[in-house]
Amino acid sequence: MASKAIRFLEEHQSSVSSKFEEEARWRQENEIWLRLSRSVSLTIIDYMQEHNLSRAEMARMLNISPQYLSRILSGTENFSIKSVAKIEAVIGVPCLLPAAQAVRGSAL
16 A cells, blocks of 8 residues: 555656756756856856846846846856856956866866
8 A cells, every 4th residue: 555645646746757867968968068157157146246236237237138147147058258258348257267277177
């Protein structure tokens, strides 16, 4: 006889297949650039906190939409070098250097 917890889980099982394995494989395949993207994101978040800036204010400073800033802050945006250089110029802080050094030391 199944326990109460097992019965509950069986009764509430989703009909939609999980994409966990597929998403985990994607994260592994894209690990290096995702690490760099997170570095940019965390640098911007630190800057926003230090300067008490809202997302709207930061988006205006970078001359981008608040929606695009949200994508950047998610840490999964695949940037162009030009975009990263623009961000660094506006906030005056290197975004990629620490992460690039860590990647070079561990993954390359």
